[in-house]
Amino acid sequence: PEGYGYEQLGDVTEQGDGEFSIRLRRKATPPLFGGEFNDVLFSVSYETDTSLRLQVSPADVKLERRPLAQRKSRSEKTRKYTVSYSERGETFGVVVTRRDNGKILFDTRLPGTTLAEQFLQISTRIASENVFGLGGAGSKTTLKNDLNWRVTSFFTEKAPNDESNSHSGAHPFYMLVEEDGRAHGVFLNTSYPMDVLMQPSMATFRTIGGILDFHLFLGESPEDVIRQFTELIGRPAFLPIWALGPHLALRGNNISPNAALSLVQKLKSRVFEMVSCW
Template sequence: MLLVYHAIADLAVNETQIGIGATGLLTIERKSTKKLIFQTDLTKLIYSDQFIQLKSTLPSPQIYGLGENKSNFTKSTQWELITIFNHDKVMSAPGPRYGSHPFYLNIEDVTTGTSNGVFLLNSNAMDVLLQPEPAITYRPIGGILDMFVFLGPKPDDVVRQYIHLIGLPELPPFWALGYHQCRCCTEPHTLANQKLITERTISAGIPFDVQWNAKEYMEPTFDDFTIDQKRFGGFADWVRHLHDIGMHYVPIVDPGIDPAQKAGQYAPYDDGVSMDIFIKNNTGGIFIGKTWQTSGKTVYPDFSHPGSIKYWTKQYQEFHNQVPIDGSWNDMNEVDNFLSASIYGCPANNSLETPPYLPKQLPKIQDQTLCMSAKQYAGLHYNVHNLYAFYMAIATDEALKTVRNKRPFVISRATSPGQGKYSGHWNGDTDTTYGELKWTIGCKLLDYLV
């Protein structure tokens, strides 16, 4: 499906000439300038179950977007290859990062600013190849070609049209627009040390609105929704103190749940089993991978499951009853898995695990994630991997609305198009260098249009 999108439908018809020639050439032309916005030869389209290839010419080499990948703000049409796949990767290396956004903005004329945009609504892993003609070639490894063309005519018009299609971002609470700090802690990781760091910032006169913590507040097993009472005793009172002085507090929450605790001692696992919430392996058992849990085992809620919001809300409610948190920092939700398989490996001789085409910037399709044959309510992980964080954001957004009865604050490492309706996005793990700072500004500008 190919849709030409404009805020005023009649203008889209009057401004463009759309046609398919006798030779199979599909063209979209801007009438006023005679520029070909989109042109593809349908006789050369490859459309199979696990590989699609479509090439289109570009009106100019000025192209932006196609995130989230470690590359320059302006993409290069000199054979730049971009893999799109939600992926946790060492920051110094090129390749796909935490979000998947197959949308580009193309400046047709740098003098007038006339622009267009194209969005491929496809959740599968893919390569996008930019070529000198200039041209663009899409290579998804599944799904369909559901494409939207935005006519602008100015860059801000294109962005506005795209955002109206995928969903307007949620208005954050006012306090979320202030200064946030997450720095903890010099050894030992204790609440006493955290208090010193927080008070030092306040004493320096820095306008300080929100304190965050990573997993150091958790029990030594690194289990979600737990508190280490030895190292973080008095945690709830401290958070209430932050509220008293006009501040807010946000903890990290990973999707991974520890399956190794004794029955009846860890509700996030017990509830998930009783509600049948966890992602399954190819044989129907619970998929077991590994992240931070010291047990060496991790299971993953299937946030596409209709019962996941009820399940997730219960965990936030019970945690909020202990500590009155104000938001959620969703991490490790690409979804991440240190084993790149289950604890039993991935099925052999399976085309999902060894697809006929592997996107070029991935060492293997399961790298740092689950087996592609893992089963979710919405479908095989092969097809819905890039939507995991989106579903998690929906569940977290709804949980915080219920628990706090206030406008929620959710920040997510992984993203896909439309997720801004439920969460913000942070750029993940970066080194504290000027080079990394430059990269986060340049390559993220259009990536953040989630």
């Protein structure tokens, strides 16, 4: 609803080590779901010159934050981004832009921000249709995300898979390739079940618990964004050598070991080597 959200309550608190925070209060509008937090804390941490962390959490409730590497950018002059936010009296939102060209990368100046004990929601504008990630759930003909009001659900429990849903595990991360070939990434750090609604001009994140804990990465290329992202969450493990060769999967539940062995021997006799069969 128009006007629904939070507004700035107090002055900006500077931590002096690359962080600042702002206390917010929910605007005097009827609650959507009940149990909304009236007072919340918005905080910004300048992680590196090309990455930052944005958090929104209840001001009077202590919630466990998932520990991640602590890295601080000490110099404002070398940062590749700027952070601004709404004026007092306006519905609160934060804007992250590239310093050199003013390109808006993350913009939450939209109504509808909700923080409740069992429902959190926030939206950001997206400036291009070249959006990738979010579980890879999309068309078979392109790697780009479907922005036609597409909802992707994320669970950390194994669920039945089909071509339109994300697979086991949850990685709420998207990367947007800008018009000049540079890119930026947005990662919502949460283990709670959640939905992401992709629309023609914005993305809406909805989760059922925790806090809103975003990491943004600016890169000169998509590869640069992925490098920063995996530096934060951990590099993929090296594959064992045996996993790099040909594999044969036998579908069905009625295949006996003898039948599988016979098939493997026939293939080997025709100079078709494989490293594993299951």
